[in-house]
Amino acid sequence: MVQTRKQAREATPVAAAAPSKQTPPPSPKRSKASAAELVDEEDRVTFGIIDLLRFLGGAVLLCSTLSILITGDSYVWGKEKVARQYWNVIRKTWTTPIYMDEATLALYNGTDTALPIYLSINGTIYDVTAGRSKYGPGGGYAFFAGRDASRAYITGDFKNDLTWDVSGIDEQRVQQALGHWVKFFANHDTYIFVGYLTKTPKEPPADKASSSPEPEQEHTADEL
Ligand code: HEM
Structure with a gap:
Protein backbone atom coordinates (compact mmCIF):
# COMPACT_ATOMS: atom_id res chain seq x y z
CA MET A 1 0.00 0.00 0.00
CA VAL A 2 1.29 3.41 -0.87
CA GLN A 3 1.35 5.88 2.03
CA THR A 4 1.51 9.59 1.83
CA ARG A 5 4.06 11.40 4.01
CA LYS A 6 1.21 12.67 6.19
CA GLN A 7 -0.21 9.18 6.66
CA ALA A 8 3.24 7.86 7.50
CA ARG A 9 3.72 10.55 10.15
CA GLU A 10 0.31 9.90 11.68
CA ALA A 11 1.03 6.18 11.80
CA THR A 12 4.12 6.73 13.95
CA PRO A 13 3.07 9.35 16.50
CA VAL A 14 5.64 8.27 19.11
CA ALA A 15 8.57 8.63 16.79
CA ALA A 16 7.26 11.95 15.51
CA ALA A 17 6.66 13.30 18.98
CA ALA A 18 9.96 12.04 20.42
CA PRO A 19 12.30 14.90 21.19
CA SER A 20 15.44 14.94 19.12
CA LYS A 21 18.57 13.93 21.00
CA GLN A 22 20.73 16.26 18.98
CA THR A 23 18.73 19.45 19.54
CA PRO A 24 17.98 20.07 23.22
CA PRO A 25 15.07 22.47 23.92
CA PRO A 26 16.42 26.00 24.05
CA SER A 27 16.20 27.86 27.32
CA PRO A 28 13.79 30.87 27.30
CA LYS A 29 16.73 33.24 27.94
CA ARG A 30 18.67 31.83 24.99
CA SER A 31 15.65 32.07 22.65
CA LYS A 32 15.17 35.76 23.57
CA ALA A 33 18.80 36.50 22.77
CA SER A 34 18.53 34.58 19.51
CA ALA A 35 15.53 36.58 18.39
CA ALA A 36 17.41 39.82 18.94
CA GLU A 37 20.43 38.40 17.18
CA LEU A 38 18.27 37.28 14.31
CA VAL A 39 16.85 40.76 13.88
CA ASP A 40 20.39 42.14 13.83
CA GLU A 41 21.44 39.49 11.38
CA GLU A 42 18.47 40.20 9.13
CA ASP A 43 19.55 43.82 9.04
CA ARG A 44 23.07 42.80 8.14
CA VAL A 45 22.17 40.34 5.35
CA THR A 46 21.16 42.79 2.64
CA PHE A 47 22.22 42.12 -0.94
CA GLY A 48 23.14 45.50 -2.35
CA LYS A 79 34.45 34.34 -29.27
CA GLU A 80 36.74 37.37 -29.50
CA LYS A 81 34.74 38.96 -32.32
CA VAL A 82 31.40 38.74 -30.49
CA ALA A 83 33.03 39.87 -27.23
CA ARG A 84 34.49 42.94 -28.95
CA GLN A 85 31.11 43.78 -30.48
CA TYR A 86 29.47 43.64 -27.03
CA TRP A 87 32.32 45.64 -25.59
CA ASN A 88 31.81 48.27 -28.30
CA VAL A 89 28.10 48.54 -27.42
CA ILE A 90 28.96 48.96 -23.72
CA ARG A 91 31.65 51.50 -24.56
CA LYS A 92 29.27 53.43 -26.83
CA THR A 93 26.78 53.63 -23.96
CA TRP A 94 29.44 55.11 -21.67
CA THR A 95 31.26 57.23 -24.21
CA THR A 96 30.44 60.90 -24.24
CA PRO A 97 30.06 61.56 -27.96
CA ILE A 98 32.31 64.12 -29.59
CA TYR A 99 30.63 66.57 -31.94
CA MET A 100 32.83 67.52 -34.86
CA ASP A 101 32.35 69.76 -37.84
CA GLU A 102 33.44 68.78 -41.36
CA ALA A 103 36.64 70.84 -41.29
CA THR A 104 37.80 69.17 -38.07
CA LEU A 105 36.85 65.71 -39.30
CA ALA A 106 38.98 66.32 -42.42
CA LEU A 107 42.10 66.48 -40.19
CA TYR A 108 41.56 62.82 -39.32
CA ASN A 109 41.95 61.52 -42.87
CA GLY A 110 45.08 59.50 -42.15
CA THR A 111 47.69 61.85 -43.59
CA ASP A 112 48.79 62.90 -40.11
CA THR A 113 50.03 59.61 -38.67
CA ALA A 114 49.94 61.05 -35.14
CA LEU A 115 46.15 61.25 -35.37
CA PRO A 116 43.65 58.41 -35.57
CA ILE A 117 41.69 57.90 -38.77
CA TYR A 118 38.02 58.87 -38.57
CA LEU A 119 35.20 58.53 -41.03
CA SER A 120 31.57 59.44 -40.75
CA ILE A 121 28.54 57.63 -42.10
CA ASN A 122 25.01 58.96 -41.83
CA GLY A 123 26.40 61.54 -39.42
CA THR A 124 28.03 59.08 -37.02
CA ILE A 125 31.80 59.19 -36.67
CA TYR A 126 33.93 56.07 -36.20
CA ASP A 127 37.59 55.59 -35.46
CA VAL A 128 38.74 53.27 -38.26
CA THR A 129 42.45 53.40 -37.47
CA ALA A 130 42.39 49.59 -37.26
CA GLY A 131 41.65 49.64 -41.00
CA ARG A 132 44.58 51.91 -41.91
CA SER A 133 45.51 49.68 -44.87
CA LYS A 134 42.09 50.50 -46.41
CA TYR A 135 41.43 54.05 -45.20
CA GLY A 136 44.94 55.41 -44.81
CA PRO A 137 46.81 57.17 -47.67
CA GLY A 138 47.15 54.78 -50.62
CA GLY A 139 44.41 52.50 -49.26
CA GLY A 140 41.63 51.35 -51.59
CA TYR A 141 39.01 53.30 -49.60
CA ALA A 142 41.13 56.27 -48.49
CA PHE A 143 38.54 58.65 -49.96
CA PHE A 144 36.11 57.69 -47.16
CA ALA A 145 38.49 58.89 -44.45
CA GLY A 146 38.08 62.32 -42.86
CA ARG A 147 34.60 62.89 -44.27
CA ASP A 148 31.02 61.74 -44.42
CA ALA A 149 30.51 60.29 -47.90
CA SER A 150 27.16 58.63 -47.21
CA ARG A 151 26.01 59.25 -50.78
CA ALA A 152 28.95 57.32 -52.27
CA TYR A 153 28.18 54.31 -50.07
CA ILE A 154 24.85 54.15 -51.91
CA THR A 155 25.83 55.01 -55.48
CA GLY A 156 29.36 53.60 -55.60
CA ASP A 157 30.46 56.81 -57.31
CA PHE A 158 33.65 57.46 -55.38
CA LYS A 159 34.54 60.58 -57.40
CA ASN A 160 31.42 62.72 -57.53
CA ASP A 161 29.39 61.55 -54.55
CA LEU A 162 31.75 62.05 -51.62
CA THR A 163 29.11 63.91 -49.64
CA TRP A 164 26.66 63.22 -46.83
CA ASP A 165 23.86 64.69 -48.92
CA VAL A 166 21.63 61.84 -50.06
CA SER A 167 18.78 63.99 -51.30
CA GLY A 168 17.23 62.91 -54.60
CA ILE A 169 18.04 59.20 -54.09
CA ASP A 170 15.15 56.77 -53.84
CA GLU A 171 14.29 56.32 -50.17
CA GLN A 172 14.25 52.52 -50.40
CA ARG A 173 17.72 52.51 -51.93
CA VAL A 174 18.97 54.75 -49.13
CA GLN A 175 17.48 52.43 -46.51
CA GLN A 176 19.01 49.33 -48.06
CA ALA A 177 22.42 50.45 -49.31
CA LEU A 178 23.28 53.01 -46.64
CA GLY A 179 21.64 50.87 -43.96
CA HIS A 180 23.99 48.04 -44.84
CA TRP A 181 27.09 50.18 -44.28
CA VAL A 182 25.66 51.92 -41.20
CA LYS A 183 25.26 48.50 -39.58
CA PHE A 184 28.65 47.41 -40.87
CA PHE A 185 30.43 50.20 -38.98
CA ALA A 186 28.16 50.09 -35.92
CA ASN A 187 28.73 46.36 -35.44
CA HIS A 188 32.37 46.24 -36.47
CA ASP A 189 34.60 44.60 -33.91
CA THR A 190 37.59 46.94 -34.26
CA TYR A 191 36.09 50.27 -35.38
CA ILE A 192 35.18 52.49 -32.46
CA PHE A 193 32.28 54.91 -32.07
CA VAL A 194 33.55 58.49 -31.64
CA GLY A 195 30.59 60.84 -31.95
CA TYR A 196 28.57 62.83 -34.44
CA LEU A 197 29.19 65.12 -37.35
CA THR A 198 27.76 68.61 -37.24
CA LYS A 199 26.89 69.04 -40.87
CA THR A 200 27.26 72.33 -42.65
CA PRO A 201 24.19 72.86 -44.84
CA LYS A 202 25.07 72.76 -48.54
CA GLU A 203 24.72 75.96 -50.55
CA PRO A 204 21.70 75.64 -52.85
CA PRO A 205 22.51 75.90 -56.58
CA ALA A 206 22.43 79.51 -57.84
CA ASP A 207 19.20 79.00 -59.84
CA LYS A 208 17.38 77.65 -56.75
CA ALA A 209 18.87 80.10 -54.28
CA SER A 210 15.81 82.34 -54.25
CA SER A 211 13.24 79.55 -53.83
CA SER A 212 12.66 78.05 -50.39
CA PRO A 213 15.15 75.18 -49.84
CA GLU A 214 13.99 71.56 -49.48
CA PRO A 215 14.47 70.28 -45.93
CA GLU A 216 17.44 67.88 -45.66
CA GLN A 217 16.57 64.20 -45.48
CA GLU A 218 17.65 63.00 -42.07
CA HIS A 219 17.92 59.30 -41.34
CA THR A 220 18.22 58.05 -37.83
CA ALA A 221 20.36 54.96 -37.32
CA ASP A 222 17.20 53.07 -36.31
CA GLU A 223 15.47 53.98 -39.53
CA LEU A 224 18.26 52.44 -41.60
C1 HEM B 1 28.69 50.78 -53.59
C2 HEM B 1 29.81 50.12 -53.83
C3 HEM B 1 30.84 49.78 -52.77
C4 HEM B 1 31.02 50.32 -51.55
C5 HEM B 1 30.23 51.44 -50.87
C6 HEM B 1 32.14 49.63 -50.95
C7 HEM B 1 32.62 49.90 -49.68
C8 HEM B 1 33.62 49.18 -49.08
C9 HEM B 1 34.13 49.46 -47.78
C10 HEM B 1 33.67 50.57 -46.86
C11 HEM B 1 35.09 48.57 -47.53
C12 HEM B 1 35.98 48.52 -46.31
C13 HEM B 1 35.46 47.52 -45.34
C14 HEM B 1 36.30 47.51 -44.08
O1 HEM B 1 36.48 48.56 -43.45
O2 HEM B 1 36.75 46.42 -43.72
C15 HEM B 1 35.18 47.70 -48.67
C16 HEM B 1 36.07 46.65 -48.78
C17 HEM B 1 36.27 45.97 -49.94
N1 HEM B 1 35.61 46.14 -51.12
FE1 HEM B 1 34.16 47.44 -51.48
N2 HEM B 1 32.60 48.71 -51.82
C18 HEM B 1 31.85 48.77 -52.95
C19 HEM B 1 32.01 48.02 -54.08
C20 HEM B 1 33.01 47.13 -54.27
C21 HEM B 1 33.23 46.41 -55.51
C22 HEM B 1 32.40 46.59 -56.78
C23 HEM B 1 34.31 45.61 -55.30
C24 HEM B 1 34.97 44.69 -56.23
C25 HEM B 1 35.36 44.99 -57.44
C26 HEM B 1 34.75 45.81 -53.95
C27 HEM B 1 35.79 45.17 -53.35
C28 HEM B 1 36.14 45.30 -52.04
C29 HEM B 1 37.21 44.53 -51.42
C30 HEM B 1 38.08 43.48 -52.08
C31 HEM B 1 37.26 44.94 -50.08
C32 HEM B 1 38.18 44.42 -49.00
C33 HEM B 1 39.38 45.28 -48.94
C34 HEM B 1 40.29 44.84 -47.85
O3 HEM B 1 39.87 44.12 -46.93
O4 HEM B 1 41.44 45.27 -47.87
N3 HEM B 1 33.95 46.75 -53.36
N4 HEM B 1 34.26 48.09 -49.59
Whole structure:
Protein backbone atom coordinates (compact mmCIF):
# COMPACT_ATOMS: atom_id res chain seq x y z
CA MET A 1 0.00 0.00 0.00
CA VAL A 2 1.29 3.41 -0.87
CA GLN A 3 1.35 5.88 2.03
CA THR A 4 1.51 9.59 1.83
CA ARG A 5 4.06 11.40 4.01
CA LYS A 6 1.21 12.67 6.19
CA GLN A 7 -0.21 9.18 6.66
CA ALA A 8 3.24 7.86 7.50
CA ARG A 9 3.72 10.55 10.15
CA GLU A 10 0.31 9.90 11.68
CA ALA A 11 1.03 6.18 11.80
CA THR A 12 4.12 6.73 13.95
CA PRO A 13 3.07 9.35 16.50
CA VAL A 14 5.64 8.27 19.11
CA ALA A 15 8.57 8.63 16.79
CA ALA A 16 7.26 11.95 15.51
CA ALA A 17 6.66 13.30 18.98
CA ALA A 18 9.96 12.04 20.42
CA PRO A 19 12.30 14.90 21.19
CA SER A 20 15.44 14.94 19.12
CA LYS A 21 18.57 13.93 21.00
CA GLN A 22 20.73 16.26 18.98
CA THR A 23 18.73 19.45 19.54
CA PRO A 24 17.98 20.07 23.22
CA PRO A 25 15.07 22.47 23.92
CA PRO A 26 16.42 26.00 24.05
CA SER A 27 16.20 27.86 27.32
CA PRO A 28 13.79 30.87 27.30
CA LYS A 29 16.73 33.24 27.94
CA ARG A 30 18.67 31.83 24.99
CA SER A 31 15.65 32.07 22.65
CA LYS A 32 15.17 35.76 23.57
CA ALA A 33 18.80 36.50 22.77
CA SER A 34 18.53 34.58 19.51
CA ALA A 35 15.53 36.58 18.39
CA ALA A 36 17.41 39.82 18.94
CA GLU A 37 20.43 38.40 17.18
CA LEU A 38 18.27 37.28 14.31
CA VAL A 39 16.85 40.76 13.88
CA ASP A 40 20.39 42.14 13.83
CA GLU A 41 21.44 39.49 11.38
CA GLU A 42 18.47 40.20 9.13
CA ASP A 43 19.55 43.82 9.04
CA ARG A 44 23.07 42.80 8.14
CA VAL A 45 22.17 40.34 5.35
CA THR A 46 21.16 42.79 2.64
CA PHE A 47 22.22 42.12 -0.94
CA GLY A 48 23.14 45.50 -2.35
CA ILE A 49 24.41 46.68 -5.70
CA ILE A 50 28.02 46.27 -4.55
CA ASP A 51 27.36 42.61 -3.75
CA LEU A 52 25.76 42.15 -7.14
CA LEU A 53 28.76 43.73 -8.88
CA ARG A 54 31.09 41.55 -6.79
CA PHE A 55 29.12 38.47 -7.74
CA LEU A 56 29.11 39.37 -11.45
CA GLY A 57 32.82 40.25 -11.36
CA GLY A 58 33.59 36.92 -9.72
CA ALA A 59 31.47 35.05 -12.26
CA VAL A 60 33.23 36.77 -15.18
CA LEU A 61 36.64 36.09 -13.64
CA LEU A 62 35.79 32.44 -13.06
CA CYS A 63 34.43 32.08 -16.58
CA SER A 64 37.53 33.69 -18.11
CA THR A 65 39.88 31.59 -15.98
CA LEU A 66 38.08 28.41 -17.05
CA SER A 67 38.21 29.57 -20.68
CA ILE A 68 41.97 30.21 -20.66
CA LEU A 69 42.59 26.92 -18.85
CA ILE A 70 40.50 24.91 -21.28
CA THR A 71 41.14 26.67 -24.60
CA GLY A 72 44.72 27.63 -23.76
CA ASP A 73 44.64 30.93 -25.68
CA SER A 74 41.26 32.64 -25.24
CA TYR A 75 39.66 34.43 -22.31
CA VAL A 76 36.25 34.39 -24.03
CA TRP A 77 35.91 30.82 -25.27
CA GLY A 78 37.19 31.71 -28.74
CA LYS A 79 34.45 34.34 -29.27
CA GLU A 80 36.74 37.37 -29.50
CA LYS A 81 34.74 38.96 -32.32
CA VAL A 82 31.40 38.74 -30.49
CA ALA A 83 33.03 39.87 -27.23
CA ARG A 84 34.49 42.94 -28.95
CA GLN A 85 31.11 43.78 -30.48
CA TYR A 86 29.47 43.64 -27.03
CA TRP A 87 32.32 45.64 -25.59
CA ASN A 88 31.81 48.27 -28.30
CA VAL A 89 28.10 48.54 -27.42
CA ILE A 90 28.96 48.96 -23.72
CA ARG A 91 31.65 51.50 -24.56
CA LYS A 92 29.27 53.43 -26.83
CA THR A 93 26.78 53.63 -23.96
CA TRP A 94 29.44 55.11 -21.67
CA THR A 95 31.26 57.23 -24.21
CA THR A 96 30.44 60.90 -24.24
CA PRO A 97 30.06 61.56 -27.96
CA ILE A 98 32.31 64.12 -29.59
CA TYR A 99 30.63 66.57 -31.94
CA MET A 100 32.83 67.52 -34.86
CA ASP A 101 32.35 69.76 -37.84
CA GLU A 102 33.44 68.78 -41.36
CA ALA A 103 36.64 70.84 -41.29
CA THR A 104 37.80 69.17 -38.07
CA LEU A 105 36.85 65.71 -39.30
CA ALA A 106 38.98 66.32 -42.42
CA LEU A 107 42.10 66.48 -40.19
CA TYR A 108 41.56 62.82 -39.32
CA ASN A 109 41.95 61.52 -42.87
CA GLY A 110 45.08 59.50 -42.15
CA THR A 111 47.69 61.85 -43.59
CA ASP A 112 48.79 62.90 -40.11
CA THR A 113 50.03 59.61 -38.67
CA ALA A 114 49.94 61.05 -35.14
CA LEU A 115 46.15 61.25 -35.37
CA PRO A 116 43.65 58.41 -35.57
CA ILE A 117 41.69 57.90 -38.77
CA TYR A 118 38.02 58.87 -38.57
CA LEU A 119 35.20 58.53 -41.03
CA SER A 120 31.57 59.44 -40.75
CA ILE A 121 28.54 57.63 -42.10
CA ASN A 122 25.01 58.96 -41.83
CA GLY A 123 26.40 61.54 -39.42
CA THR A 124 28.03 59.08 -37.02
CA ILE A 125 31.80 59.19 -36.67
CA TYR A 126 33.93 56.07 -36.20
CA ASP A 127 37.59 55.59 -35.46
CA VAL A 128 38.74 53.27 -38.26
CA THR A 129 42.45 53.40 -37.47
CA ALA A 130 42.39 49.59 -37.26
CA GLY A 131 41.65 49.64 -41.00
CA ARG A 132 44.58 51.91 -41.91
CA SER A 133 45.51 49.68 -44.87
CA LYS A 134 42.09 50.50 -46.41
CA TYR A 135 41.43 54.05 -45.20
CA GLY A 136 44.94 55.41 -44.81
CA PRO A 137 46.81 57.17 -47.67
CA GLY A 138 47.15 54.78 -50.62
CA GLY A 139 44.41 52.50 -49.26
CA GLY A 140 41.63 51.35 -51.59
CA TYR A 141 39.01 53.30 -49.60
CA ALA A 142 41.13 56.27 -48.49
CA PHE A 143 38.54 58.65 -49.96
CA PHE A 144 36.11 57.69 -47.16
CA ALA A 145 38.49 58.89 -44.45
CA GLY A 146 38.08 62.32 -42.86
CA ARG A 147 34.60 62.89 -44.27
CA ASP A 148 31.02 61.74 -44.42
CA ALA A 149 30.51 60.29 -47.90
CA SER A 150 27.16 58.63 -47.21
CA ARG A 151 26.01 59.25 -50.78
CA ALA A 152 28.95 57.32 -52.27
CA TYR A 153 28.18 54.31 -50.07
CA ILE A 154 24.85 54.15 -51.91
CA THR A 155 25.83 55.01 -55.48
CA GLY A 156 29.36 53.60 -55.60
CA ASP A 157 30.46 56.81 -57.31
CA PHE A 158 33.65 57.46 -55.38
CA LYS A 159 34.54 60.58 -57.40
CA ASN A 160 31.42 62.72 -57.53
CA ASP A 161 29.39 61.55 -54.55
CA LEU A 162 31.75 62.05 -51.62
CA THR A 163 29.11 63.91 -49.64
CA TRP A 164 26.66 63.22 -46.83
CA ASP A 165 23.86 64.69 -48.92
CA VAL A 166 21.63 61.84 -50.06
CA SER A 167 18.78 63.99 -51.30
CA GLY A 168 17.23 62.91 -54.60
CA ILE A 169 18.04 59.20 -54.09
CA ASP A 170 15.15 56.77 -53.84
CA GLU A 171 14.29 56.32 -50.17
CA GLN A 172 14.25 52.52 -50.40
CA ARG A 173 17.72 52.51 -51.93
CA VAL A 174 18.97 54.75 -49.13
CA GLN A 175 17.48 52.43 -46.51
CA GLN A 176 19.01 49.33 -48.06
CA ALA A 177 22.42 50.45 -49.31
CA LEU A 178 23.28 53.01 -46.64
CA GLY A 179 21.64 50.87 -43.96
CA HIS A 180 23.99 48.04 -44.84
CA TRP A 181 27.09 50.18 -44.28
CA VAL A 182 25.66 51.92 -41.20
CA LYS A 183 25.26 48.50 -39.58
CA PHE A 184 28.65 47.41 -40.87
CA PHE A 185 30.43 50.20 -38.98
CA ALA A 186 28.16 50.09 -35.92
CA ASN A 187 28.73 46.36 -35.44
CA HIS A 188 32.37 46.24 -36.47
CA ASP A 189 34.60 44.60 -33.91
CA THR A 190 37.59 46.94 -34.26
CA TYR A 191 36.09 50.27 -35.38
CA ILE A 192 35.18 52.49 -32.46
CA PHE A 193 32.28 54.91 -32.07
CA VAL A 194 33.55 58.49 -31.64
CA GLY A 195 30.59 60.84 -31.95
CA TYR A 196 28.57 62.83 -34.44
CA LEU A 197 29.19 65.12 -37.35
CA THR A 198 27.76 68.61 -37.24
CA LYS A 199 26.89 69.04 -40.87
CA THR A 200 27.26 72.33 -42.65
CA PRO A 201 24.19 72.86 -44.84
CA LYS A 202 25.07 72.76 -48.54
CA GLU A 203 24.72 75.96 -50.55
CA PRO A 204 21.70 75.64 -52.85
CA PRO A 205 22.51 75.90 -56.58
CA ALA A 206 22.43 79.51 -57.84
CA ASP A 207 19.20 79.00 -59.84
CA LYS A 208 17.38 77.65 -56.75
CA ALA A 209 18.87 80.10 -54.28
CA SER A 210 15.81 82.34 -54.25
CA SER A 211 13.24 79.55 -53.83
CA SER A 212 12.66 78.05 -50.39
CA PRO A 213 15.15 75.18 -49.84
CA GLU A 214 13.99 71.56 -49.48
CA PRO A 215 14.47 70.28 -45.93
CA GLU A 216 17.44 67.88 -45.66
CA GLN A 217 16.57 64.20 -45.48
CA GLU A 218 17.65 63.00 -42.07
CA HIS A 219 17.92 59.30 -41.34
CA THR A 220 18.22 58.05 -37.83
CA ALA A 221 20.36 54.96 -37.32
CA ASP A 222 17.20 53.07 -36.31
CA GLU A 223 15.47 53.98 -39.53
CA LEU A 224 18.26 52.44 -41.60
C1 HEM B 1 28.69 50.78 -53.59
C2 HEM B 1 29.81 50.12 -53.83
C3 HEM B 1 30.84 49.78 -52.77
C4 HEM B 1 31.02 50.32 -51.55
C5 HEM B 1 30.23 51.44 -50.87
C6 HEM B 1 32.14 49.63 -50.95
C7 HEM B 1 32.62 49.90 -49.68
C8 HEM B 1 33.62 49.18 -49.08
C9 HEM B 1 34.13 49.46 -47.78
C10 HEM B 1 33.67 50.57 -46.86
C11 HEM B 1 35.09 48.57 -47.53
C12 HEM B 1 35.98 48.52 -46.31
C13 HEM B 1 35.46 47.52 -45.34
C14 HEM B 1 36.30 47.51 -44.08
O1 HEM B 1 36.48 48.56 -43.45
O2 HEM B 1 36.75 46.42 -43.72
C15 HEM B 1 35.18 47.70 -48.67
C16 HEM B 1 36.07 46.65 -48.78
C17 HEM B 1 36.27 45.97 -49.94
N1 HEM B 1 35.61 46.14 -51.12
FE1 HEM B 1 34.16 47.44 -51.48
N2 HEM B 1 32.60 48.71 -51.82
C18 HEM B 1 31.85 48.77 -52.95
C19 HEM B 1 32.01 48.02 -54.08
C20 HEM B 1 33.01 47.13 -54.27
C21 HEM B 1 33.23 46.41 -55.51
C22 HEM B 1 32.40 46.59 -56.78
C23 HEM B 1 34.31 45.61 -55.30
C24 HEM B 1 34.97 44.69 -56.23
C25 HEM B 1 35.36 44.99 -57.44
C26 HEM B 1 34.75 45.81 -53.95
C27 HEM B 1 35.79 45.17 -53.35
C28 HEM B 1 36.14 45.30 -52.04
C29 HEM B 1 37.21 44.53 -51.42
C30 HEM B 1 38.08 43.48 -52.08
C31 HEM B 1 37.26 44.94 -50.08
C32 HEM B 1 38.18 44.42 -49.00
C33 HEM B 1 39.38 45.28 -48.94
C34 HEM B 1 40.29 44.84 -47.85
O3 HEM B 1 39.87 44.12 -46.93
O4 HEM B 1 41.44 45.27 -47.87
N3 HEM B 1 33.95 46.75 -53.36
N4 HEM B 1 34.26 48.09 -49.59
